[in-house]
Amino acid sequence: AQKITQTQPGMFVQEKEAVTLDCTYDTSDQSYGLFWYKQPSSGEMIFLIYQGSYDEQNATEGRYSLNFQKARKSANLVISASQLGDSAMYFCAMSYPNTGNQFYFGTGTSLTVIP
Amino acid sequence: ETGVTQTPRHLVMGMTNKKSLKCEQHLGHNAMYWYKQSAKKPLELMFVYSLEERVENNSVPSRFSPECPNSSHLFLHLHTLQPEDSALYLCASSQGPGDMYEQYFGPGTRLTVT
Numbered sequence: 001a002q003k004i005t006q007t008q009p010g011m012f013v014q015e016k017e018a019v020t021l022d023c024t025y026d027t028s029d030q031s032y033g034l035f036w037y038k039q040p041s042s043g044e045m046i047f048l049i050y051q052g053s054y055d056e057q058n059a060t061e062g063r064y065s066l067n068f069q070k071a072r073k074s075a076n077l078v079i080s081a082s083q084l085g086d087s088a089m090y091f092c093a094m095s096y097p098n099t100g101n102q103f104y105f106g107t108g109t110s111l112t113v114i115p
Numbered sequence: 116e117t118g119v120t121q122t123p124r125h126l127v128m129g130m131t132n133k134k135s136l137k138c139e140q141h142l143g144h145n146a147m148y149w150y151k152q153s154a155k156k157p158l159e160l161m162f163v164y165s166l167e168e169r170v171e172n173n174s175v176p177s178r179f180s181p182e183c184p185n186s187s188h189l190f191l192h193l194h195t196l197q198p199e200d201s202a203l204y205l206c207a208s209s210q211g212p213g214d215m216y217e218q219y220f221g222p223g224t225r226l227t228v229t
Contacts, residue, residue, distance in 0.1 A: 103160065
C-alpha cells in the first residue's frame with residue numbers, strides 16, 4: 001500500500017506568491033519523520049525541511065514551512081515568496097526509525113514559477 | 116567539497132556489459148543508500164548499508180550487486196541488465212540508519228541500457 005500520496009502532479013505559481021504542495025501519509029506508527037526534498041532538472045535531491053511526528057510546532061526553514069496536521073496525516077509544504085529558481089520537482093518522504101531509516105517517497109509534484 | 120558525489124553522471128551500456136557505479140560521501144556519515152528513480156514512479160530504495168554492513172535489500176534482482184568497502188564509499192556493480200533497468204540511480208548518505216536523520220543525495224547516474 002502506498003504510504004505517501006502527492007495528489008498534485010503539476011503546480012504553477014506566480015513569482016513572489018506563496019504556494020502549498022500537498023502531502024498525505026499513511027501509518028499506524030507513532031514515531032516517524034517527514035521530509036521534503038527538491039529535485040531540479042539536474043537530478044540532485046536537495047533536502048529542504050524535516051518534521052518529527054512528536055514535534056508540536058510546524059517546522060520552518062527560511063522560505064519553507066511545513067504545515068503538519070497529525071490527525072489528518074498531512075504534511076504540506078508551503079513556499080513563500082516564490083522565486084524562479086524554485087521551479088523543480090518536490091518530493092515528500094517519510095521514514096520509520098525501526099526500518100533502518102528507510103524512506104518512502106511520494107510520486108512528486110512539478111512546480112513551475114511563472115515570471 | 117560536495118557532500119555526496121557520484122560517477123559517472125551518465126552511462127550507456129549494452130545488456131551484456133558489466134559496469135560499476137561509484138558513490139563517495141564526504142560528510143562523515145555512517146549509512147549509505149542506493150535508490151532507483153524511474154519516470155513517473157516513486158523513488159525505490161534498493162540497498163542500505165550501515166557501518167559497511169548491508170541492512171536492507173528490497174528484493175533487488177541479483178544483476179545489481181552492491182559493495183561498501185568503507186563508510187565513505189559505495190559501489191553498485193551492474194551486469195546483464197535489462198532495458199527496464201534504465202533509470203536515474205541515486206546514492207544517499209545519513210548520519211545513521213537507526214534514527215530519523217535526513218538523507219543527503221548525490222547528483223545521480225543516468226543509466227541507459229540498450
